[in-house]
Amino acid sequence: MLFQLQVSLAAGHQFDRDVELLLYYQDTHQPTAIVEAAQASSKPGSLMGDPVVMLSLYPEFPKDVMSSMTxxxxxxxxxxxxxxxxxxxxxxxxxxxxxxxxxxxxxxxxxxxxxxxxxxxxxxxxxxxxxxxxxxxxxxxxxxxxxxxxxxxxxxxxxxxxxxxxxxxxxxxxxxxxxxxxxxxxxxxxxxxxxxxxxxxxxxxxxxxxxxxxxxxxxxxxxxxxxxxxxxxxxxxxxxxxxxxxxxxxxxxxLQPAVVDISVKWNVPKGVSVTPLSPPIRVVFQGQRAILYAQLTGESSGDTEGSVTVKYSLAKQPVENQLSFILKPAEDTG
Known part of the structure; x- marks a missing residue:
């Protein structure tokens, strides 16, 4: 999904000081899956010729679990x-x-x-x-x-x-x-x-x-x-x-509990395949982002969305996140 933002300065601004733009994430610790469109000028099947999905994990563990482990x-x-x-x-x-x-x-x-x-x-x-x-x-x-x-x-x-x-x-x-x-x-x-x-x-x-x-x-x-x-x-x-x-x-x-049994499963329609571009995620810590890239190749006759399911175990409790993403987002023309 492509987001565009337009910022206008207040009338009368004299550019006599630096302009600072502060951006804050909403739901910072929620996992995300974002797809970057292929370059129209690149050949399909090449690195830039097919879309790439980025899976980002930035977990926040429950406070009761953290305090029990110290x-x-x-x-x-x-x-x-x-x-x-x-x-x-x-x-x-x-x-x-x-x-x-x-x-x-x-x-x-x-x-x-x-x-x-x-x-x-x-x-x-x-x-x-x-x-x-x-x-x-x-x-x-x-x-x-x-x-x-x-x-x-x-x-x-x-x-x-x-x-x-x-x-x-x-x-x-x-x-x-x-x-x-x-x-x-x-x-x-x-x-x-x-x-x-x-x-x-x-x-x-x-x-x-x-x-x-x-x-x-x-x-x-x-x-x-x-x-x-x-x-x-x-x-x-x-x-x-x-x-x-x-x-x-x-x-x-x-001092954090160990995250074990990490698995990532891609779910895409028939005709589309997923090729991981990053090593498997073996460890996850609170406050440290883990990123996984994968390339999407092929064509789907009907479905326009895929999903990825991330599972792991924290303090013997199963955790599961399922994220949906668009297979072919709009090209960035900007």
């Missing part, structure tokens, strides 16, 4: 302590080293955890070590102990071997009704990325993972792959980026 987690912070973490965050003057930035970020995250949760910190390099023998309940006593250990943390553990600490984490029994949330911080890459991602994928049903690539040398395949396989979120900290705001955003995501 203290029901186990937070596992997995921190790279290899020698390369001594390198500066960037080449500019006054740059903090990577392990120093990781320490400051951990201090902030630990102070931001909800009361009643459980947590642990695992440092790794050529080997690995845990602050506590097993996850402990978050209290003033355990917080103070962890803060002191974080302040003493150094980049003194050799190479970058992520697989073994992950195997150790996954071998531990999960606490009842406390889904584990992994926070992985690393500045490097590993020679067994596929093995790491396969392990993460195998355990994605129980452990969600939020990954952080520190510096220019962090492996995109590893950082993005871990988050994608474990329905989490990936962040990259390069140049003069500050790690703390990005870590806090991921913590907000981790």
């Amino acid at each position: 203290s029901h987690g186990e937070f596992l912070f997995v921190v790279d302590r290899s020698g390369s973490m001594e390198c500066p965050m960037h080449l500019g003057s006054g740059s903090q080293d990577r392990i120093g930035s990781a320490r400051d970020t951990l201090l902030l995250l630990l102070k931001s955890l909800p009361m009643g949760c459980y947590f642990n910190i695992i440092g790794f390099g050529s080997s690995y070590e845990s602050f506590f023998s097993k996850s402990v309940e978050y209290s003033q006593k355990t917080l103070d102990e962890a803060l002191q250990k974080v302040k003493e943390m150094r980049a003194d553990m050799g190479g970058t071997e992520i697989l073994q600490p992950l195997k150790h984490i996954y071998s531990q029994p999960c606490l009842p009704n406390r889904p584990p949330q992994l926070f992985l911080f690393t500045d490097g890459e590993v020679g067994n990325t596929k093995e790491v991602l396969d392990l993460v994928k195998t355990n994605a049903g129980s452990h969600r993972c939020f990954s952080f690539g520190i510096g220019e040398g962090a492996s995109t395949a590893l950082i993005s792959g871990v988050a994608q396989q474990a329905t989490g979120h990936a962040q990259f900290i390069t140049g003069q980026d500050r790690m703390q705001p990005k870590a806090m955003q991921s913590l907000r995501f981790a």
Whole structure:
């Protein structure tokens, strides 16, 4: 559907100040499906020669569901302590080293955890070590102990071997009704990325993972792959980026209930086909838009509308949205 808007300035305006036009969405969190018409000058069957539909999800979860999840987690912070973490965050003057930035970020995250949760910190390099023998309940006593250990943390553990600490984490029994949330911080890459991602994928049903690539040398395949396989979120900290705001955003995501069993089903009349142009939606967070594009090809003899049905499960409750769209909107002649 094409919308047109005409704005007129009040009589007597002298253009002596900036003109600002503020637009506000109605029903911001409602999912939408919008079709862009094909270009008349393009050949049918080409990218621009057929209409494209955009599916947009920007959910708002019920407050009772959100509040019930805040203290029901186990937070596992997995921190790279290899020698390369001594390198500066960037080449500019006054740059903090990577392990120093990781320490400051951990201090902030630990102070931001909800009361009643459980947590642990695992440092790794050529080997690995845990602050506590097993996850402990978050209290003033355990917080103070962890803060002191974080302040003493150094980049003194050799190479970058992520697989073994992950195997150790996954071998531990999960606490009842406390889904584990992994926070992985690393500045490097590993020679067994596929093995790491396969392990993460195998355990994605129980452990969600939020990954952080520190510096220019962090492996995109590893950082993005871990988050994608474990329905989490990936962040990259390069140049003069500050790690703390990005870590806090991921913590907000981790405090949300996991959205699982996401499915998208297209319903179009006979003669019309749908070709997805985007990867499948694997994760949905409140306050983060998820967008899916698909191309419509073919002709329908009668029906002029199609629909898409999005289903997922939130806190064990099914959610379903069905959206209709026009198969061939009017061309934009403007």
